[in-house]
Amino acid sequence: MNILTRILRTPLGIAAVVMLTLVVATAIFAPILWGEEAAAVDTDNMLAGPSLEHPIGTDQLGRDLLLRVLVATRLSVTLAVLATLVAVSAGLILGVAPLLLGRHIGRGVTWLVGVAVAFPGLLLALSFAVIFGSGWLGAVLAIGLAGAPSFARLCQTLIAGVASRDFVAAARIGGVGRFRVLTRHVLPNIGEPLIVNATIGAGGALLAFAGLSFIGLGVQPPDYDWGRLMMEGLLGIYVNPLAALAPGMAVVIAGLSFNLVGEAAARSLGIQVGGFTSKVRKAASKPVTAPAAVVAADAADNDDVVLDVRDLRVSFPGPAGDVRPVRGVSFSVRRGEAVGIVGESGSGKSVTALSIAQLVESPGVVEAKALSFLGEDLVHGDTARHRKLLGTSLAMVFQDPMTSFNPTKRMGAQLAEVATEHQGLSRKEALARAIDRLDAVRITDPAQRAKQYPHEFSGGMRQRAMIGMGLMGAPALIIADEPTTALDVTVQQQVLDLLEAIRERDDVALLLISHDVSVVAEVCDRVLVMYAGRIVEDLPAADLATAAKHPYTRALLAAVPDMDTHLHLPLATIAGRPVDPAQLPEGCAYAARCPLADARCRAVDPHLATDEDGDRVACWRAGEPMPLGMPQVRTGVETNETEGVLV
Amino acid sequence: MSELRFDDVTVRFGAGRTATTAVDGVSLTIPDGEVVGLVGESGSGKSTLARAAVGLAPITSGRILLDGAPIAPRRGYRPLQMVFQDPYSSLDPRMSIGDSIAEIIPRGLSRAARRDEVARLLELVHLDPTHARAYPGHLSGGMRQRVALARALAGRPEVLVADEITSALDVSIQGSVLNLVRELQAELGLSMLFISHNLAVVRYVASRVAVMYRGRIVEEGPTLQILEDPQHEYTRNLLAAIPGRAKTPTLI
Numbered sequence: 001m002n003i004l005t006r007i008l009r010t011p012l013g014i015a016a017v018v019m020l021t022l023v024v025a026t027a028i029f030a031p032i033l034w035g036e037e038a039a040a041v042d043t044d045n046m047l048a049g050p051s052l053e054h055p056i057g058t059d060q061l062g063r064d065l066l067l068r069v070l071v072a073t074r075l076s077v078t079l080a081v082l083a084t085l086v087a088v089s090a091g092l093i094l095g096v097a098p099l100l101l102g103r104h105i106g107r108g109v110t111w112l113v114g115v116a117v118a119f120p121g122l123l124l125a126l127s128f129a130v131i132f133g134s135g136w137l138g139a140v141l142a143i144g145l146a147g148a149p150s151f152a153r154l155c156q157t158l159i160a161g162v163a164s165r166d167f168v169a170a171a172r173i174g175g176v177g178r179f180r181v182l183t184r185h186v187l188p189n190i191g192e193p194l195i196v197n198a199t200i201g202a203g204g205a206l207l208a209f210a211g212l213s214f215i216g217l218g219v220q221p222p223d224y225d226w227g228r229l230m231m232e233g234l235l236g237i238y239v240n241p242l243a244a245l246a247p248g249m250a251v252v253i254a255g256l257s258f259n260l261v262g263e264a265a266a267r268s269l270g271i272q273v274g275g276f277t278s279k280v281r282k283a284a285s286k287p288v289t290a291p292a293a294v295v296a297a298d299a300a301d302n303d304d305v306v307l308d309v310r311d312l313r314v315s316f317p318g319p320a321g322d323v324r325p326v327r328g329v330s331f332s333v334r335r336g337e338a339v340g341i342v343g344e345s346g347s348g349k350s351v352t353a354l355s356i357a358q359l360v361e362s363p364g365v366v367e368a369k370a371l372s373f374l375g376e377d378l379v380h381g382d383t384a385r386h387r388k389l390l391g392t393s394l395a396m397v398f399q400d401p402m403t404s405f406n407p408t409k410r411m412g413a414q415l416a417e418v419a420t421e422h423q424g425l426s427r428k429e430a431l432a433r434a435i436d437r438l439d440a441v442r443i444t445d446p447a448q449r450a451k452q453y454p455h456e457f458s459g460g461m462r463q464r465a466m467i468g469m470g471l472m473g474a475p476a477l478i479i480a481d482e483p484t485t486a487l488d489v490t491v492q493q494q495v496l497d498l499l500e501a502i503r504e505r506d507d508v509a510l511l512l513i514s515h516d517v518s519v520v521a522e523v524c525d526r527v528l529v530m531y532a533g534r535i536v537e538d539l540p541a542a543d544l545a546t547a548a549k550h551p552y553t554r555a556l557l558a559a560v561p562d563m564d565t566h567l568h569l570p571l572a573t574i575a576g577r578p579v580d581p582a583q584l585p586e587g588c589a590y591a592a593r594c595p596l597a598d599a600r601c602r603a604v605d606p607h608l609a610t611d612e613d614g615d616r617v618a619c620w621r622a623g624e625p626m627p628l629g630m631p632q633v634r635t636g637v638e639t640n641e642t643e644g645v646l647v
Numbered sequence: 648m649s650e651l652r653f654d655d656v657t658v659r660f661g662a663g664r665t666a667t668t669a670v671d672g673v674s675l676t677i678p679d680g681e682v683v684g685l686v687g688e689s690g691s692g693k694s695t696l697a698r699a700a701v702g703l704a705p706i707t708s709g710r711i712l713l714d715g716a717p718i719a720p721r722r723g724y725r726p727l728q729m730v731f732q733d734p735y736s737s738l739d740p741r742m743s744i745g746d747s748i749a750e751i752i753p754r755g756l757s758r759a760a761r762r763d764e765v766a767r768l769l770e771l772v773h774l775d776p777t778h779a780r781a782y783p784g785h786l787s788g789g790m791r792q793r794v795a796l797a798r799a800l801a802g803r804p805e806v807l808v809a810d811e812i813t814s815a816l817d818v819s820i821q822g823s824v825l826n827l828v829r830e831l832q833a834e835l836g837l838s839m840l841f842i843s844h845n846l847a848v849v850r851y852v853a854s855r856v857a858v859m860y861r862g863r864i865v866e867e868g869p870t871l872q873i874l875e876d877p878q879h880e881y882t883r884n885l886l887a888a889i890p891g892r893a894k895t896p897t898l899i
Contacts, residue, residue, distance in 0.1 A: 166731040166733060166737035167736065167739040169703055170798065171739075171750060172703070173701045173702065173728060174725060174801070175725055175751070184742070184750070185742070188741040189740070189741055344818065344819055488688035488689055489885060489888045489889065490688060490888045492888065493888035493890075515818050516890070517818070518889075518890040521890070522890040523890075559818055559819050559821065559822040560821060561847045561851040563850060563889060565847065565850075567851065570829070571821075571822035571825055571851070573819075573820075573822045573823040574822075577787045
């Protein structure tokens with residue numbers, strides 16, 4: 001029922017469900033109510049035109065056509081559904097064969113299905129119809145079997161997706177047989193998309209059936225379906241066009257109701273289908289909006305500041321009110337400075353980076369008292385100019401370099417595009433600069449490499465090329481979001497070294513986002529610790545190990561083993577789980593997990609207070625010693641024996 | 648309990664000129680009741696070796712022996728179990744965690760005995776047994792990885808293969824999963840192949856470490872010895888690449 005309520009949430013879904021209900025109700029009740037009347041011969045009224053008594057006229061035997069169209073609903077819909085069932089069953093059998101029969105036979109079945117899919121469906125249906133002979137059973141089998149290859153292909157694709165997941169591997173290791181894997185793990189996970197596609201398939205089957213009956217291969221007299229009625233009506237189309245059009249409209253309405261229900265279900269479940277309505281929707285990106293807020297003027301005074309963020313807030317509409325992944329973040333980055341942001345997943349660190357680069361997409365809303373980059377106010381004003389400024393002066397490096405590049409374009413061309421787009425260079429000049437930049441990020445033989453595609457680069461090389469792309473302009477700031485998380489340890493070091501070298505050479509500022517405290521501590525001058533959408537501590541990286549004041553920062557440091565962790569003590573852990581951004585508590589967001597928390601922490605949210613050194617911390621009990629048995633402040637390498645956890 | 652031995656194991660994918668050798672003549676012993684850490688870069692073949700051990704990857708040549716005998720899947724008894732990297736993909740979203748665990752419990756137990764066994768396993772990994780009816784979607788990453796551990800233990804394994812089990816978890820949760828691994832290993836005396844790219848994690852969990860590079864084991868020995876006195880060039884690079892090493896060069 002959950003799926004039905006989700007479908008009914010959209011106007012399209014409501015319309016589709018109402019339509020399908022009407023069609024099904026007609027199929028059930030029309031033959032009971034009007035069955036005899038529709039078969040009643042009236043020789044006085046043969047081939048009559050529309051009148052009050054017969055709204056769309058009568059046929060050769062004087063039978064009322066409107067009633068016949070309504071009564072024919074049952075046979076038309078039933079046969080279409082039967083044909084779909086044949087198609088799905090045959091498709092399912094062919095689809096699961098590779099899983100059950102093992103690799104070699106399975107490959108043969110896959111090959112066969114591939115050939116069958118390539119064969120035109122209508123032609124297949126016609127040849128089957130000839131083989132099975134005319135009549136409804138033959139037509140059901142013909143249309144069903146003609147639809148089977150595409151369902152088989154769908155099943156194979158869905159099954160392959162599920163079968164490669166680790167839970168199937170785990171079940172196999174655990175001695176669960178193939179058939180049980182199929183029934184317990186695979187089928188339940190492909191059921192939804194299969195049913196949705198079958199519903200859409202039923203619409204197609206209805207149309208195909210009408211076609212077969214129309215050419216006389218389907219339903220035979222005295223039975224009649226819509227196709228049959230159309231064929232009979234066609235004879236008198238110049239006398240009474242409604243006789244042929246009415247059953248045609250019935251086919252369209254019923255077919256549409258199946259298709260739309262399927263589409264609506266697919267959309268509410270997030271399944272991709274090749275339907276026509278899915279193409280209508282187009283992603284609209286909404287420009288960053290801001291409340292009528294005064295832009296802080298004092299930030300622009302300081303030439304040294306590359307990026308100034310004041311009270312940045314990001315919200316996304318959610319089912320139970322807005323979700324706010326970033327709730328008032330303020331910081332600035334000076335020229336040449338390296339600032340790190342650390343935090344768990346869901347702390348808002350990546351959203352912060354995206355909103356600075358103006359990459360938060362609709363329906364997300366970004367608000368800030370000030371968001372200025374190189375003195376340019378990004379909250380208000382001209383977006384085209386912002387795009388150009390960001391395109392040339394801001395470089396973004398993402399976690400997964402494979403998805404950041406277009407796999408079908410050569411690397412050199414992709415880098416060059418930046419320069420033709422933002423700097424107005426000619427193609428040739430841009431490519432020359434691209435090769436120069438690849439060289440700058442230490443890619444050997446850059447001219448040759450520029451001709452290659454992204455998949456020909458290793459992970460570390462792609463990440464360096466991504467940095468090279470950022471260097472096509474003259475960046476003042478590089479934002480790197482988990483740039484080394486997907487890389488090997490040795491490659492990670494090369495990428496970090498490269499960032500360091502660029503920073504020193506051109507005085508470029510770096511905003512490094514990472515979950516790995518040790519990476520941030522090594523690379524950055526200053527560290528911002530984020531929790532639940534806020535900065536909870538801002539301190540020099542050098543003080544991280546010795547002078548962290550917030551209990552969360554201290555716990556984060558103690559929870560990860562490093563090469564000096566005491567081997568005989570258990571690691572420190574952080575109790576509980578991160579707060580849900582949709583359900584934030586009244587007081588400090590960390591209070592529920594914090595061993596120091598008292599009544600005040602749970603009632604009043606601490607603000608980010610600045611101390612005399614310029615460090616900031618948001619905690620009522622900052623720097624207080626932890627209770628016994630909890631992670632203590634680290635005191636550096638000299639006292640290795642006492643760090644970690646005191647049990 | 649048991650000793651797992653890889654004897655000159657080779658795993659090759661594909662055929663002819665396009666064939667790639669993922670594991671190239673690896674011999675490695677996981678002594679009874681010890682944790683052997685396996686480190687190496689991605690593509691070095693460490694995950695393939697793990698998958699070969701549990702029968703997910705067919706071995707081209709060589710033997711994998713448990714207590715000197717080839718591993719034969721005996722009825723109702725699984726001597727090797729594996730825990731995967733991503734707890735979001737290793738649990739069936741359509742199956743309650745109790746069912747996921749019960750599925751691996753050897754057959755021949757009554758329904759009530761199975762339920763008790765699920766409860767016992769959940770308690771073993773410090774989860775509330777009432778969670779048995781919950782679905783993976785309702786659990787955090789750390790809790791899911793505990794469930795994955797409980798499921799592996801349901802097969803009563805003598806050797807456990809853990810493939811990067813903390814690298815998909817948030818930093819604040821990694822510690823508790825590593826604590827649990829150490830605790831279970833000590834309690835149950837499991838032999839364990841612990842794969843990780845993180846040397847600090849391996850140092851904390853494993854008594855021995857093997858370094859894999861391009862399909863071969865290039866160095867193997869007691870953990871502290873390897874970390875303090877690496878012999879192979881690649882091991883030295885690996886150690887030098889750990890963030891913050893330059894600042895704190897000392898080892899305990």
